[in-house]
Structures are given as structure tokens and as C-alpha cells.
Amino acid sequence: MATIQVTEGNEQHPDVALVASAVAGDVHAFEALIRKYDRQIFRIAQHITQNREDAEDVMQDAFLKAYEKLDQFQGNSKFYTWLVRIAVNESLMRLRKRRTGKMVSIDEDIETDEGSVPRDLADWSPNPEQNYSQTELAKILRKTIQGLPPGFRVVFVLRDVDGLSTEETAEMLGLSVPAVKSRLLRARLQLRERLSRYFRSKKGGVE
Amino acid sequence: MLDELIDGTVSAETRTRLEEHLGGCAHCVVTLNTTRKTIEVYRSNELYALPKGVRDRLHAAIVARCKNGC
Numbered sequence: 001m002a003t004i005q006v007t008e009g010n011e012q013h014p015d016v017a018l019v020a021s022a023v024a025g026d027v028h029a030f031e032a033l034i035r036k037y038d039r040q041i042f043r044i045a046q047h048i049t050q051n052r053e054d055a056e057d058v059m060q061d062a063f064l065k066a067y068e069k070l071d072q073f074q075g076n077s078k079f080y081t082w083l084v085r086i087a088v089n090e091s092l093m094r095l096r097k098r099r100t101g102k103m104v105s106i107d108e109d110i111e112t113d114e115g116s117v118p119r120d121l122a123d124w125s126p127n128p129e130q131n132y133s134q135t136e137l138a139k140i141l142r143k144t145i146q147g148l149p150p151g152f153r154v155v156f157v158l159r160d161v162d163g164l165s166t167e168e169t170a171e172m173l174g175l176s177v178p179a180v181k182s183r184l185l186r187a188r189l190q191l192r193e194r195l196s197r198y199f200r201s202k203k204g205g206v207e
Numbered sequence: 208m209l210d211e212l213i214d215g216t217v218s219a220e221t222r223t224r225l226e227e228h229l230g231g232c233a234h235c236v237v238t239l240n241t242t243r244k245t246i247e248v249y250r251s252n253e254l255y256a257l258p259k260g261v262r263d264r265l266h267a268a269i270v271a272r273c274k275n276g277c
Contacts, residue, residue: 027270027273027274030270030273031266031270034266034269034270035266038257038262038265038266039256039257042255042257043253043254043255046254046255047255055255056261056265059265060265060268060269063269064269064272064273067269067273121234121237121238122237123237123240123241124240124241124244128244129248129252134252137248137252138252138254141248141249141252141254142254145249145254156249160246160249160250161249161250163250181210184210185209185210188210188213188242188245188246189209189242191245191249192238192241192242192245195241195245195248196241199241199244
């Protein structure tokens with residue numbers, strides 16, 4: 001799984017030089033940035049839009065938009081943070097198009113108590129994922145996360161799958177830090193509750 | 208508290224108090240362990256891989272448009 005590089009102290013993030021070269025007209029430098037982040041951008045787009053064709057379009061459009069506006073990029077935020085912001089907005093636009101008339105937003109506060117009070121208290125088998133084939137497991141994980149509101153899915157993916165900090169996630173999504181924390185907690189608990197159907201130990205007689 | 212314990216951002220004092228509580232609360236232990244497992248299973252399984260063919264096609268399309276000034 002890809003990890004995001006963290007800049008320590010005054011050390012310059014390697015993306016800064018690549019961005020500078022790309023602004024000066026070096027397309028290969030921009031290609032290096034595409035290679036570095038395309039998988040993550042595609043994953044985020046797919047999680048929000050839940051549509052493969054849209055995710056491919058979002059990935060293309062996000063990089064093209066970033067390239068177009070590269071000279072406007074402020075070095076005070078990381079290139080990746082800026083890129084994700086573009087990709088999230090593009091993804092939401094696509095989602096709105098598909099769900100005409102339906103409100104789609106990352107910052108709407110979704111009132112739900114689901115998962116916040118754990119109902120399923122049965123323990124899971126020691127390595128529950130091993131009871132399923134790779135294909136079955138991926139299907140279960142996709143189906144489970146798809147049931148969450150888009151704002152929960154994207155926070156969970158950025159924080160727990162990509163390993164970004166709460167602050168970075170907040171900046172990327174234009175949310176406050178407490179809003180990210182609250183969505184992350186609810187996303188984790190809802191996923192846990194839903195996965196329990198597949199992963200709980202059958203020994204306890206819960207089934 | 209659960210999130211802070213999972214993320215390791217809890218203070219040493221609170222951690223000790225929570226661990227004391229966890230020692231006597233099977234429900235909390237199950238919730239904590241299964242939530243950790245939830246994160247781990249999502250982190251270690253790529254749900255939306257980008258196949259090489261698609262990746263190459265998208266790269267070529269992006270770069271071609273960049274070269275033409277988008």
C-alpha cells in the first residue's frame with residue numbers, strides 16, 4: 001500500500017522540485033508526479049463515485065486540472081493535499097451528475113447513530129479474513145464500505161487506508177478537525193458493525 | 208476515547224486508566240480489537256486496483272494533453 005512521505009523540519013519535500021520543473025515546462029517531471037499518486041487518486045475517486053468509468057475520468061481530469069493550474073499552486077500546502085482536493089471536488093461533481101436532484105456533499109453532517117453504540121458484541125474468529133477467498137473478501141469489503149455515506153468513506157480511506165493525518169484530511173476535504181474525527185469514529189464503528197456479520201466467531205453461539 | 212486509543216494519541220495517564228477498565232470489560236476489548244482488525248483488513252486489501260493497461264492508457268492521455276497545453 002502506498003504511503004505518503006512526511007517532510008521533517010526544513011527538509012524540502014521531493015514534490016517541490018518536481019512541481020517547479022513541471023511549471024518550467026518539463027512534462028516528464030509532471031509524469032513522475034502522476035506515477036507517484038495515480039493509484040491513490042484513482043482509489044479515492046472510486047470510493048466516492050463508486051463507478052469505474054467515473055473514477056478513470058476523475059483521475060484524468062484531476063491531473064489535467066492540476067497541470068493547468070500548477071502555476072497557481074501555493075507551496076505552503078503539499079502538492080498531494082492540493083491534488084486530492086481537486087480529485088474530491090471532481091468526484092463529487094460526477095456523483096451529483098449521476099444522482100440528479102440528490103444532495104451530495106462531504107461537509108454535510110450526517111446524523112446517524114448507527115454503529116456508535118456497538119450492538120454486535122460477539123468476538124471475531126482469530127483471522128476471519130482467511131475464511132474467504134481473495135475475491136470473496138474484496139467483494140465483502142467493497143459492499144460494506146459502499147453502504148457508508150460518501151463523507152464517511154472518504155475520511156476513512158484518507159485516514160486509515162492512506163495513513164494521512166487528521167489535519168491533512170481536514171485540509172483536503174475542507175472540513176474542521178473535529179468533523180474529521182467524528183466522521184472517522186462513526187465510519188470505523190459502522191464498518192466494524194457491518195463486517196461482524198461475516199467475521200464473527202461462530203463458536204460463541206451468536207449465529 | 209476508542210479512536211485515541213487506536214491512533215495512539217491518548218496520554219499515558221488516560222491509557223493506564225483505559226487499560227485498567229479494559230481488563231474488566233470484555234465488551235470494550237471486543238470492540239477495540241475488532242475495530243483495529245477492521246482498519247487492518249481495509250489497509251491490507253486493495254479494493255480498487257488500477258490495472259497496468261488502464262494506467263498506461265490514462266498516463267498517455269494525460270501526457271498527450273499536457274504537451275498540447277491541455
